[in-house]
Amino acid sequence: MIHTNGSPTATETPVVIDVNGLSVYYSEKQALKGISAKIHDNKVTTLIGPSGCGKSTFLRTLNRMNDRIPGFRIEGDIKISGKNPYGKGTDLLALRRNVGMVFQKPNPFPMTIYENIALGPKMHYGIKGKQLDDAVEQALREAALWEEVKDDYKKKNGLNLSGGQQQRLCIARMLAVRPEIILMDEPCSALDPISTAKVEELIKQLAGDHTLLVVTHNLQQAERISDYTAFFMFGELVEHGHSATIFGEPSHQSTQDYVSGRFG
Ligand SMILES: Nc1ncnc2c1ncn2[C@@H]1O[C@H](COP(=O)(O)OP(=O)(O)OP(=O)(O)O)[C@@H](O)[C@H]1O
Numbered sequence: 001m002i003h004t005n006g007s008p009t010a011t012e013t014p015v016v017i018d019v020n021g022l023s024v025y026y027s028e029k030q031a032l033k034g035i036s037a038k039i040h041d042n043k044v045t046t047l048i049g050p051s052g053c054g055k056s057t058f059l060r061t062l063n064r065m066n067d068r069i070p071g072f073r074i075e076g077d078i079k080i081s082g083k084n085p086y087g088k089g090t091d092l093l094a095l096r097r098n099v100g101m102v103f104q105k106p107n108p109f110p111m112t113i114y115e116n117i118a119l120g121p122k123m124h125y126g127i128k129g130k131q132l133d134d135a136v137e138q139a140l141r142e143a144a145l146w147e148e149v150k151d152d153y154k155k156k157n158g159l160n161l162s163g164g165q166q167q168r169l170c171i172a173r174m175l176a177v178r179p180e181i182i183l184m185d186e187p188c189s190a191l192d193p194i195s196t197a198k199v200e201e202l203i204k205q206l207a208g209d210h211t212l213l214v215v216t217h218n219l220q221q222a223e224r225i226s227d228y229t230a231f232f233m234f235g236e237l238v239e240h241g242h243s244a245t246i247f248g249e250p251s252h253q254s255t256q257d258y259v260s261g262r263f264g
């Protein structure tokens with residue numbers, strides 16, 4: 001179901017992700033049912049909804065993180081920056097360069113902080129030396145981790161950071177590749193309030209020149225950080241619009257029930 005309530009008007013930023021009639025299956029199990037959504041450039045969209053409703057499936061389908069799951073298949077149409085990520089001849093490396101992702105559980109590589117971040121720019125852009133050092137430092141600064149690690153980031157293993165620092169390291173690693181679109185699946189769920197505030201601040205800063213899709217179970221967070229909100233339930237996109245509308249006067253009873261904490 002798609003409803004026009006709060007839907008974007010002609011004055012809004014261009015559509016960068018255009019999904020039409022997307023259904024996703026894991027073998028017999030249908031995880032997404034005919035999702036259509038237009039995601040606007042340089043804005044934050046939060047995905048909310050009860051556990052198991054398909055939020056992670058939606059995100060992971062966009063940058064083909066589900067490809068290796070046996071029985072995974074899709075129907076419908078996806079366009080990201082005008083291209084079908086499932087089209088013949090899709091360059092996966094280019095897709096991942098354009099669409100970065102951060103997961104719920106921080107997953108640093110077992111190597112130094114510096115190496116964690118340097119890997120991406122080296123692989124995607126072939127940079128090295130001073131240029132690479134600068135890219136690493138810039139990403140650490142953007143992820144608000146620089147001050148905490150600047151003395152030992154070339155020696156310290158990424159796994160020896162705290163959970164909140166590891167998540168910011170993973171954000172820095174993703175930023176260093178300079179994606180235009182950023183997918184975040186519950187990026188703050190393992191973080192304390194201070195680290196959460198840092199990540200929220202970062203999301204707001206990135207929104208100026210990135211398109212962000214952020215899954216969260218924290219409704220206050222969704223309201224704080226997002227321009228748009230998409231409410232999923234049982235694999236359907238029930239309602240999608242301006243966050244003020246979704247949280248203030250949604251069209252659907254189920255949205256109303258969810259955002260007012262009556263279920264989920
Ligand atoms: N690898 C998989 N194989 C089979 N079924 C899966 C797989 N991953 C997810 N599913 C099913 O697809 C549905 C949607 O799952 P998904 O992880 O997208 O939900 P979610 O909204 O992210 O939930 P949560 O809020 O708990 O993270 C669920 O019914 C889930 O059991």
Ligand SMILES: [Mg+2]
Pocket residue numbers: 055056057185
């Ligand atoms: Mg999930």
